[in-house]
Amino acid sequence: MPPTASSPTWPTGQPRASSPPRSRSKTHRWHAPIATRWPKECPVGKLPRALDLFAAEVQYWRLDPQYWRPVLEAAAEAGLPGVSSYVPWEVHEIEKGSFDFDGSTDPRLNLVGYLELVKELGLRLAYRPGPFVCNEMAWGGHPRRIVMGDPGMMVWQADDTPAPGYMLQAKEGWQPSYLHPAYLDEVRAWFAAVDAVAREFTIARGGPIATCNLDNEVSYIVRDSFFGADYNPCVVGRGKLYHQWLARTYGSPDRLPYAGRFASFEDVAPPRRLENVQANLPWFFDWVAFKEWLMAEYLRTLRAMHEECGLRGVSFYTNINPHRPEGVPTRFASFAGATGGLVGYDFYRNPWLSYSGYSSMARVLRLMNATLPLSWSAEFMGGWWFVNLQGNRVPRNHTEFMSLAAMANGCKAISWFMFHDRHCWGDAPVSQMGHRRENHEAIRNVVAVARRLKQWGQLKPVSDLAIAYYRPYMWHCHLGDPMPCADNDLHVGDPVLWGEKAGAAVAEYEGLFRLAGQAGYHAAAVDISDAPDKLKDHRLVWLAAEPFIEEAAAALLAAWVRKGGTLVVSHAWPTVNLAGQPLDFLGLGRPPDGPRRLGKGRIVWWDGSVAAEPGKELLETVAEVKALLDGLIGAPVVAASSPPVTTMHTSEGRCRAPAAGDVAGEPERHNLLEAVLHEGGGARVLYLLNLHNRAVAAQVVFRSIPRARLQEVGGVGAKLWVRGGCVTVDIDRKSARVFHLLKGGPR
Numbered sequence: 001m002p003p004t005a006s007s008p009t010w011p012t013g014q015p016r017a018s019s020p021p022r023s024r025s026k027t028h029r030w031h032a033p034i035a036t037r038w039p040k041e042c043p044v045g046k047l048p049r050a051l052d053l054f055a056a057e058v059q060y061w062r063l064d065p066q067y068w069r070p071v072l073e074a075a076a077e078a079g080l081p082g083v084s085s086y087v088p089w090e091v092h093e094i095e096k097g098s099f100d101f102d103g104s105t106d107p108r109l110n111l112v113g114y115l116e117l118v119k120e121l122g123l124r125l126a127y128r129p130g131p132f133v134c135n136e137m138a139w140g141g142h143p144r145r146i147v148m149g150d151p152g153m154m155v156w157q158a159d160d161t162p163a164p165g166y167m168l169q170a171k172e173g174w175q176p177s178y179l180h181p182a183y184l185d186e187v188r189a190w191f192a193a194v195d196a197v198a199r200e201f202t203i204a205r206g207g208p209i210a211t212c213n214l215d216n217e218v219s220y221i222v223r224d225s226f227f228g229a230d231y232n233p234c235v236v237g238r239g240k241l242y243h244q245w246l247a248r249t250y251g252s253p254d255r256l257p258y259a260g261r262f263a264s265f266e267d268v269a270p271p272r273r274l275e276n277v278q279a280n281l282p283w284f285f286d287w288v289a290f291k292e293w294l295m296a297e298y299l300r301t302l303r304a305m306h307e308e309c310g311l312r313g314v315s316f317y318t319n320i321n322p323h324r325p326e327g328v329p330t331r332f333a334s335f336a337g338a339t340g341g342l343v344g345y346d347f348y349r350n351p352w353l354s355y356s357g358y359s360s361m362a363r364v365l366r367l368m369n370a371t372l373p374l375s376w377s378a379e380f381m382g383g384w385w386f387v388n389l390q391g392n393r394v395p396r397n398h399t400e401f402m403s404l405a406a407m408a409n410g411c412k413a414i415s416w417f418m419f420h421d422r423h424c425w426g427d428a429p430v431s432q433m434g435h436r437r438e439n440h441e442a443i444r445n446v447v448a449v450a451r452r453l454k455q456w457g458q459l460k461p462v463s464d465l466a467i468a469y470y471r472p473y474m475w476h477c478h479l480g481d482p483m484p485c486a487d488n489d490l491h492v493g494d495p496v497l498w499g500e501k502a503g504a505a506v507a508e509y510e511g512l513f514r515l516a517g518q519a520g521y522h523a524a525a526v527d528i529s530d531a532p533d534k535l536k537d538h539r540l541v542w543l544a545a546e547p548f549i550e551e552a553a554a555a556l557l558a559a560w561v562r563k564g565g566t567l568v569v570s571h572a573w574p575t576v577n578l579a580g581q582p583l584d585f586l587g588l589g590r591p592p593d594g595p596r597r598l599g600k601g602r603i604v605w606w607d608g609s610v611a612a613e614p615g616k617e618l619l620e621t622v623a624e625v626k627a628l629l630d631g632l633i634g635a636p637v638v639a640a641s642s643p644p645v646t647t648m649h650t651s652e653g654r655c656r657a658p659a660a661g662d663v664a665g666e667p668e669r670h671n672l673l674e675a676v677l678h679e680g681g682g683a684r685v686l687y688l689l690n691l692h693n694r695a696v697a698a699q700v701v702f703r704s705i706p707r708a709r710l711q712e713v714g715g716v717g718a719k720l721w722v723r724g725g726c727v728t729v730d731i732d733r734k735s736a737r738v739f740h741l742l743k744g745g746p747r
Contacts, residue, residue, distance in 0.1 A: 047341050047374050048210060048315050050457045051081065053413030054447055055126055056382060056429070058083040059135075060114040061091050062422040063432055065107050068114060070434025071420050072121050078429070078440055079447040082124030082210065084378075084415050086133045087111060087198075088141040089190050096145065099193045111194075115201045118208045125201075126378075126415065127314070128213035129194050131187045131302075132166075132221070136385075136424040139173055140166030140221065146186060147173030153182045155220055158227035158272040166221050175221045177232040178298035179241060188305055195309035204313025212314045213378070214302045214339060217321035217346065218295050222485035224329055226288065226478060227272065235294070238266045245290050257282040257579055274480060277495040281548075281578050288475045292331040299338035317342035319378035322487035325474040325506045326364045329484070332371045333530035343368075344378025344415070347406065351398035352734050355672055355691050356614035358405055360487070363513050365409040366525040367469055369461070370534055375410045382416030382439065383428030394427045396438040397734060401689075403446040404736035408676045408687035410461050413450075416443060449714045449738055455681030462677045463524035464636045465629065467512045468543040470553065471529040472578060476546065477503040498547035498580075500572060504609075508544035508571045511611025516542075518617060518671045519626035520639030532556050540566040540633050544611075549574040549585065558586050562599025566632050570606035595632075604632065619669055635703045640675035640688060640729075642696040644668065673698050673731075677741070684741035686710065690731040698729045710739040 056075055060068060075083050092099050092109060103110030118125050133141030140147075147165045154162040154174040165173040176183040201207030220229040236242045246256070246265045253262045259280040262268055271287050303316050316339045320330045335343045345364055349357040368375035382399065384392045403414055418425050421432045429439040450456050478484060480502045481491035490510070492503035516523035526534055526541055535541065535556070543557070554574065561567050567586075574585040588596060591605035606628070610621050629636075644667035672691035675698075677684065690696055702708075702725045710720040710727060715737055720727050731737055 046315075050374060050376065050412035051450060052124060052210065053376050053415065054080055054450065055082045055084045055124070056080055056416040056419035056443065057379070058085055058419050059422055060085060060111070061088070061108045063108065063420065065103075065110065065113070067433045068117055069121075071430060071432075072117060072123060074430045074434050074436055074440060075419060076121055076123060077436075078444040079451065080123070080443070082126065082208070083118065083419065084126035084128060084213075084417075085114075086135055086141070086216075087127065087129040087194055088133050088135070088137060089130055089194075090133075090137055090139055090141045090143055092194065093143045093190070096143075097189070101194070101197045111197055115197070115208065119201065119206075123208055124203070124210045125208040126211045126213060126317075127198055127209045128216065129191065129198070130215060131190060133216050134166065134221075135216075136168055137166075138170040140168075141216075142166075142173075142176070144170070144173070146176060146183075150182065152233075153177060153180045154232065155223070155229045156231040156233075157223075157229065158231055160231060163220060163223050163229055175223065175229075177230055177234060178218075178220075179294065179301065180232060180234045184301065184305075187302070191302075191305050191309050195306060195311045199310040199312070202311065202313050209314055211342070212306060212311060212316050214299045214306075214316055214318045217319060218298065218335075219321055219323070219330060219485060222321065222483070224291070224295075225482055225484055226284075226480070229291070230294070231270065231272075236270050241294060241297075242270055242290055243268065245293055246286070249286075259283070274495050277479065278497050278580065281497065281580070284479055285472060285475050285578065288329055288478055292329045292334050295329065296331070296334035296338040299335060303339065315342055316340055317344060317378065319344045319346055321346050321485060322348075322364075323484045324360075324487040324490050325477055325509075326367060326487075327371075327469075328471070328474045328478045331471075331530075332368065333527075336372055341373045343372055344376050346379035346417075347377050347402075348379075348381040349402055351394055353398060353402045353405065353691075354614075358402075358689075358691055359514050359517075359614050360510075361402075361406060362409040363510060363525070365406060365411050366461075366513070366523070367527065369410040370466075370469065370525045370527045371531050374412055376413035376415075377406060377411055378415050379417040380406070380414045382443070383418050383421070383425050385424060387421070387424070387426035389427060392427065394439060396442040399429075399439045399442040400445060401734050401736055403442070404449065404687065404738065405689055407446075407450070408461070408674070408678075408689055408736065412457065414446070445714055452713050453683070453685060453740075455683040458680035459678040459683060459685055460680050461522065461524070462637050462679050463538070464521040464633060465516065465540040465542060466524045466526035466538040467509060467516075468541050469509070469525050469527045469529070470543070470545075470549075472548070472550065472553075473505045473509070473544075473546050476500075477506045498576060500546045505544050505546045505571050508609055508611040511617070512542055512544060512570075514614060515610055515617055515622055515625045516629070517674055518622045519629060520641065520671070521626075521629055521636045522638075522674075522676055528553060528556060535560045535565065536563075538565070540568065540629070542568040542570065544571045545569050545574055547572050547574055548576050548578055548580075549583065551577055551583065554583065554585055558598065561586070561601035561603060564600040566602045566604065568604045568606055568628070568632075571609050573605065602632070604628070615670060615672075617670065622670075635701075637704075638675045638677045638686065638700065638702050640673040640698045640700045641671050642673060642692075642698050645672075645692045645694050645696055668692060675700050685713070686739045686741050688729055688731055688737045688739070690733060690735050693733050695730065695732045698731055700727050700729055701725055705741070707744070709742040709744055711742055713738040713740060 100109045101111040130141045162174040165175045203210045243265045480494045573591045596603045674689040676687045708722040712718040
């Protein structure tokens, strides 16, 4: 029987502590910022060329081998430089220690033959051997014997029960604990077998394998909530990983900033319930930080295993599944440190792309731009989870628009998932026999846009301002979130800290991107925890604050303002540090009544909250934000607008029945047009996005480009002229147009 809360198997033989003992005499103080308390490992290496990462998922073991060639030829015909392919442990293991890679038991398992064909066709391959692959498989890619094995090898929840495993198909089993020695031994044996095949086909040896996926969507199979993982004794037992991390982080028990005194690190137990959070916040936040480290350490361990098995000369990467807030506990910078720099994000959005769906995708990409050396999507929606086409169609326009919208926000490569139909998946770009469909042409058009932009790898979005991403505020939201991977829902509620609900500031952070966009300004993200050096790239930063902040973060912002930056603070004014001690934020004592000078810069306090649900922002608030930004930084680099769009649809893109009081042709008054300028390598490119449900004539205004020629990239190949800094561009509903911005043009 698995261990239970009433009968825990605990290595110390002592009862679990729900919280450290209290001591009123101790002064709680951070000795270093949470975000930087451990050294960076696995420095960023040479990354693949962005264009080479474009791909689409082909699953050889789910296809009749006679159709491997037509499906792969269709990928090449779409302009893709490569494909990605899971190599599931679950299907290749015949029995423990015995594997089929040559098709001796089933021709679909002939991995050697498949790799030879990929090589013959001149395609690259993203090799994805798990050990977990998800993929709507019976046990998520693990052999059944693994997930139904010893409960002591599994992830334990806070009540000491094993965490349920992959429950979409077989609906049985548990989730292995990432760093449990017994599990790692099993993974090592799997890698030794499959890498013996793969290493002969690496790009360094003239083969197709250029990249290797480390696991898949590392998140304890979407059970990475605060109390969901991982309390296995190999993690939290006396002297184990948690205590080792504490020792590495603090050096001495005397430096622990917790509400209690400890003779040794081994006396510290992890949190198991939300009690006295405000009085002991560092203890709770450290549990999140530790889990972020643990997942990155798992990736480092997998990478080392592959290298020990002879898989060299490839770029390692991992892919992150959607979380809200993004980056917790799947910390972008930590994952990049583990892989060597390459981290992709998985984007799935229903047709048609809604305003909220676009906004969340754009926000995540802007954080990736701020934190990672390369922003790309390792899985990007191609097809649908269901094969029933009634109500489950993926039109070509959706695929093109979603893809180009991602590229407009800095996504430098896309790997579509799936490329062909298969079990639990339909309406893909090609059939399981290789028949081309409308989305095959959509992919070809999107890839062609990137190929035609010769400076593709150097082009980056130009921003007007940045919204500050601050990890402790995201951690606060995470503490009470029962399912961080449910990215349609943002947790707002417990625990309350200094009067502030968890998640409220995150809602403000998210809403600021939309408000700025509707006001005509392109807002980047700036990660003041993991990439503070990029503050210097921005003239204005907006911080949706909570009542607490680290001293180091406050000092960082103050130093940036003194050098000439403009800081807008909204939602709350920080008054304490993370230990609850009084803090004089920016040396002002309290929020300023108006813009306040600090050195060469300015501080502005925006009283109250400005966020709202997507598409429901108050027009008065949008106007106020526009006026504020115009007064602080002037007009945006480029902006697009149109007269109110007449529609009987909601801004979310779904038809609704007329309601009492509706007038036929009710206008959508929010500005759902976005113009994004990219610069790099001496080139300028304009992306124009129409998120309305009707075609519009967009008025595009440039701040400092009085005249120019617009040459469309793809599309109808139109040529337009910028006169007096303005140009009118017609654009269909839910569409994107891309233009080279060239010098010259009529006066």
